Amino acid sequence: MTTALYTHPASLAHVTPEGHPEQIARIRAIEAALADMDLDRRDAPMAADSIVLRCHPQSHVDTLRNSVPEDDRLVQMDPDTWMSKGSVEAAWRAAGAAVAAVDAVMAGDAANAFVATRPPGHHAETEKTMGFCFLGNVAIAAKHALEAHGLSRVAVVDFDVHHGNGTQDLLWDEPRVRFVSSHQMPLWPGSGERSESGAHGQITNIPLPTASDGAHMRAVYEAEVFPMLMDYAPELLIISAGFDAHRDDPLAGLNWTTKDFRWLTERLCDVADATCSGRVVSCLEGGYDLDALAASVATHVSTLKERGQ
Numbered sequence: 578m579t580t581a582l583y584t585h586p587a588s589l590a591h592v593t594p595e596g597h598p599e600q601i602a603r604i605r606a607i608e609a610a611l612a613d614m615d616l617d618r619r620d621a622p623m624a625a626d627s628i629v630l631r632c633h634p635q636s637h638v639d640t641l642r643n644s645v646p647e648d649d650r651l652v653q654m655d656p657d658t659w660m661s662k663g664s665v666e667a668a669w670r671a672a673g674a675a676v677a678a679v680d681a682v683m684a685g686d687a688a689n690a691f692v693a694t695r696p697p698g699h700h701a702e703t704e705k706t707m708g709f710c711f712l713g714n715v716a717i718a719a720k721h722a723l724e725a726h727g728l729s730r731v732a733v734v735d736f737d738v739h740h741g742n743g744t745q746d747l748l749w750d751e752p753r754v755r756f757v758s759s760h761q762m763p764l765w766p767g768s769g770e771r772s773e774s775g776a777h778g779q780i781t782n783i784p785l786p787t788a789s790d791g792a793h794m795r796a797v798y799e800a801e802v803f804p805m806l807m808d809y810a811p812e813l814l815i816i817s818a819g820f821d822a823h824r825d826d827p828l829a830g831l832n833w834t835t836k837d838f839r840w841l842t843e844r845l846c847d848v849a850d851a852t853c854s855g856r857v858v859s860c861l862e863g864g865y866d867l868d869a870l871a872a873s874v875a876t877h878v879s880t881l882k883e884r885g886q
Contacts (some may be wrong), residue, residue: 579816580882581687582611583674584840585621588695592636594651598828598865599658599696599709607693607861610871612852617687621674621694623666624717628676630883631715631720632747637669637704640713641665654706658696668696668711671860675718675815678858683726683813688885689857690848691818691878698740699817707743710768715860716747719754722813729753731809734802735760736841737819737862738829740769745780745819752777755809757802759794761822761831780806785822787830790838794822798841803848810852814845820864821872828865838873842880850884857881 588604629638644652644660652660670822671694678690698715700708719731733748735741745768748754760769762784769782783797806814820838822831849857859881864870 578685578688578885579615579617580878581678581681581690582616582618582619582878583690583694584608584618585670585674586803587663587670587696591696592651593659594664602867603669603864603870604693604695605873606867606871610875611693611878612639614878617660619677621670621692621763622677624673625670626674628721629672629712629717631751631859632703632717632725634704639788645705649806652669652823654673657708658706658710664696664711667694670694671710672694672714672717675714675858675860676721679711679722679726679813681720682858683722684855688855688858689881690859691881692858692860693874694861698860699735699737699744699862700739701743702746708714708739710743713743713747715815716744716829716862718858719748719815723753728812730755730809730811731813731815732806732809733757733815733817734845735817736822737817738822738826738831739764739819739863740766740782741817742766742768743772748775749780750778751775755784755811759785759797759830761785761787761829764789764829785831788832790832791834794833794837795840796812796842807814807851812853813856813858814849816845816852816857816859817862818859818877819862820870823864823866823869823873825866825869835876839876839880846880855884
């Protein structure tokens with residue numbers, strides 16, 4: 578077995594305004610970085626509405642579809658999120674890829690998987706687009722793992738520099754998912770205090786101070802996250818893989834390096850090896866310096882590939 582890579586040209590049809598950080602060039606940079614890597618390359622399918630509706634109500638689905646422009650105009654959904662005529666297909670394929678990755682890993686068709694699609698998803702709340710996000714991709718994938726595969730313990734780890742407020746909102750009442758988010762604090766969106774622990778105490782937020790580095794992150798994960806995950810013993814590990822904690826990223830103020838992302842990926846794979854036969858599904862979230870994004874994704878995916886062989 579090897580690592581499955583989910584992509585689709587629809588990610589290139591989600592257009593944002595010139596100068597917007599969540600841009601088509603992000604996917605092109607990732608494609609170039611992974612071009613020579615031996616991966617099981619798969620097209621991202623469209624998510625079925627029935628799967629999306631496990632997290633979002635029909636009203637949210639209708640709002641998104643009814644907002645699609647008929648021409649090349651862009652529609653502003655919120656202060657940060659824009660809709661083009663290709664955005665809905667891209668969003669549904671991003672969610673569909675996360676679900677398909679869960680299916681492949683649970684079936685043993687792939688050792689692990691990386692979903693390289695856009696738009697990202699971890700800021701999308703139940704009935705609200707936010708922070709470049711339309712649908713809660715990892716939350717949808719986690720719900721699918723529970724309902725379609727009969728799992729009772731799924732872990733979602735979000736190491737994006739911004740708090741995964743959308744994933745938290747979508748999983749707030751879900752006792753079968755352990756959600757962990759590490760994020761810079763203070764920073765947009767302003768949520769993610771330790772006191773936000775979910776309806777069942779199943780949510781753990783780990784604020785990281787501005788200008789802290791990879792050494793600080795490693796110490797916190799070793800002291801808190803990994804022991805908690807080992808005790809929880811998930812049957813599947815899903816990662817919200819944002820790479821904007823990199824020191825070169827323009828939207829935040831942490832000082833991680835590419836080596837820190839390799840270390841974190843290795844240690845999360847250690848947890849998965851010990852608890853769930855190495856089953857890891859990783860989904861792209863943020864990362865807005867193109868060079869740093871490309872290098873960090875390449876490191877992350879190469880590590881997944883090494884661990885899956």
